[in-house]
Each structure stands twice: as structure tokens, then as C-alpha cells.
Amino acid sequence: MPMESEQLEAVVMDIVAGIRDAIIKHHVTVDQYRFAVDYLGRLADARELPLLLDVFLNVAAVDAENEVTKGSPQAIQGPYYREDAPAVTDRLKTLDHDNERPLVVRGQVRDIDGSVLPGAEVDIWHSTPTGKYSGFHDNIPVDYYRGKLTSDSEGAYRVATTAPVPYQIPNQGYTGALLEAMGRHSWRPAHVHFKVRKPGFKTVTTQVYFEGGQWVDSDCCSGVRDDLVRRTTQEDGVDTLTVDFVLDRA
Template structure:
């Protein structure tokens, strides 16, 4: 695919892409069934919390109608994946992490695309010939909790470009750009060449953006690499890795940053930045 002049992605466009991707991902691997009893328990708890907030804050009918209007607009704009991934997923991830001994996880986010190009253990992510951004080498090893290397572990990696845009979710970017599945060697080692991504703001021209503005929040996420690290017989780790000193690191709109997930890239003689990070997987 050839690139075209880049246009900022809209909330509606990103929302539609995220919704389509979510549905496709469910076909790739449907989640386990949820019992009616569990649905009843969780939904009742959510409703009880909403009812309590209404009572505690003396919500008026005009405020209730405004909330109803906003909820309808989020659905019509296809922004539910965006809203839930930014404002809710980090707590679901925290609960899941309570039973995890290996590497720290973080949110998946709305911009994952499965089925990307498989690459060897030493590889460069697909990129445009004139890809902007500081050259970055990201290397490390995948091991189990006993320190043994996991041969052939997969690192499904994706990230935004130097303008904060993701392939598949913004116009003018080739399919698969800055995405790939790197297969570690027989010692679980990998070395990935790419560019350092930029911070970005979530699309703000839709109802999610209006909520952020009305609440007086900012819409920015710090620069990060996304990864799903997996191997047969092991629990996969979904995470994000950030960059020391990066903007918005201490005020991520998605509340997804953790101290253990911050990289400290070092400049190399060849002018590239290099950062190393090892992953530890739990057995299933």
C-alpha cells in the first residue's frame, strides 16, 4: 500500500476501526463463556455504584438527560472501545495481575491488530523508507519464572509513529507499519530495530473528547511500545513499555503506566538508542 498525505484521524474513524478490530479479535479467540450468575452479580454491583453516585452527588434530571444523551452518542460514534480501553481496562488489568508472578502487564488498548508479519529474532519492524523518529533498538530475553530461557517465544509488538499515529487507524500509513511478531531464538533472545514512538492524544472530536474537556482532564498518553509476549504452555503477558523522562508519564490519561515498565534507552556509537528489557512468563 502506498502512503498518502497524512490527515489526523477522527474519533469516528478511530472508533469504527477499533470496533471492527475488536469484533475480528473475538473471532480469532472468543473469550470463555460468562455465567448468568456472574453477569447478575457484576451488573448489580455496577448499578448499585451508579445509584449511590446519583444519591451522593444529588444528580438532577437535566444532568441525567445529559448523561443519557452522551451515552447514546458514544454508541453511535463507535467510541465504546476507546472509552472502555482508556478509562476502565487498567483496573481489569490490575485485578488480573494479582494472580501473575511474571512480568508486569498493562492494558491492551484499542489499536491491536492480529495476524502481523512474523519476523526472526533479530529483525526490523516494517517501516516506510522515510520513517521519522529516533532509531531505537529494543532487545532482551524471554524466560520462565525459574530463569530458564523460553525458546521460540513470540513478541507481538506494535506502536505509534513519530506523529503518534497507528497503522490501521489513521489514513496514509501502510498496513502493518511498525507492527510485527518477532520469534525469539533458542535462548529466548530478541533484538528489534524500530523508531521511538511519540506521545499522542486520544481522538477528541467525539463524545469521549467532550467528556475529557468538560471534566478538565487532558487527553494525552505517553510514548510507549505495545507487546504481547507468549509461548505455548505459558500465560501471555500483555504490556506497554514507556520511556524515561517522557511527557505525560506521570499523568497518563489511561492510568496505565507503572514504574517497572519504564525503559532507559542509551545512545550508541552508531547514533541509535538501545534499551534492554527481559520478560518473565508464568506457566499456565
């Protein structure tokens, strides 16, 4: 839903004021300002605007929603969601790399009163074992490492896939190069993305991280919160990630 013009005015002018203040406070020169304008133009031409904005700002929009929701915490969606992911029942297609480690993702969907929610769509996506996203990188077809499950009569879902690894924002790109020029790293901890929806309920868009995983304490997108970090369990010898969801009414 777009904003009413009054809110739009207020938000844009606050953003502008913040940037103007930073330019003045740090004595940015006109040449440096012009360099930044040119850099952002080239970054946009390279289709990295969604990545840049999600690295720095997605977390704030999520925090604003988490202040009011009674459901599961929202987390950053990032730039690699695909609406056209396939419906799946029990397994995500993977590339069968030698270094793929099996992972089961399972859980249950409930409403805020604790009743189970059958028929909820649980849309899952994650990176390849080399840190790429299908439908965006290396021409990996969009039906790999993604899929839409439907919760069963008990509100449960379960899917077999392979473990994601930490993700590095491509440092050949403008966004990664900016992070490095700032002296920061460009890594995200390994994570699994979810979008859970059911008509009549607020959609939960979230992601989950692995306890003890590299970069969990220093995500370059500032997207980690304690309640998004999970310890996997062993079930039938397979690492199992359990993620339950609570949906708030729309």
C-alpha cells in the first residue's frame, strides 16, 4: 500500500534532513558529493539498488512492524525473493554438489490463540552451498533451493534440502565494494528465508540463523536478533532445523 501524501512528505523530508546533516557534519566536499551521485547511478545501472537498500534499511522497516505484531518476529526479506518459486511437497531441488550437507526444515503454523493453521503457505528459500541464489546468480533455475509448501491438517510442514552457507555480498559489485571501502566486511551468516501466509492473517516474512554460525554476531545487514537464531537437532542422523510460526490476524 502506498503512503498518504502527508506521511510521504514527512518520511522523505526526514530522510533528506538526515543525509543533509551527515554531509555537513562530515564536511563532504562538492567533488565527493558528485562522486557519490555518479557511484549510485552506476550501482543502479548494475541493478544493485535493491541490494544496497536492503543491506542498510530493510532491518528498520522490519523493526517498525515488530513493534506492533503479536505474531512471529518479522526479519529482513533481502533482494532474492522470487514470487514464482514452485509448489513443493517434501524436498527442494538442489544441485547435488559434492559439498552439499543434508538439512531438514520443519515446524508448525499456529494463530495467536495457539490453534493450528492448516493450509498456510510456507514459502522457503536459501542459498546454494556456494552462497548463490537461484533465479539471480549463475543462471541457476528458479525452481532450485526454493519452494512453497502447504501446512497439513496439524499445521505442520517439513521439507528436505541442503544446508546454506554464509553469504558474501559480491565484492566485485558496487554494494560489496562500498562495504569494503568503509573497512567493513560483506558477509551474512548462513540463513534460511521464510514467507508464511494465509488469507485473513498477516504475512510473516522472516529468516532464521544457525546458533554458533560464522558471522551471526556481525551480519553486514544487521538482520540477526536472538529470537531468530536456532540450534539444529539430529533426527534420523540428519541436521534438522525446527521453525514454528505464529500468525497474527490481518
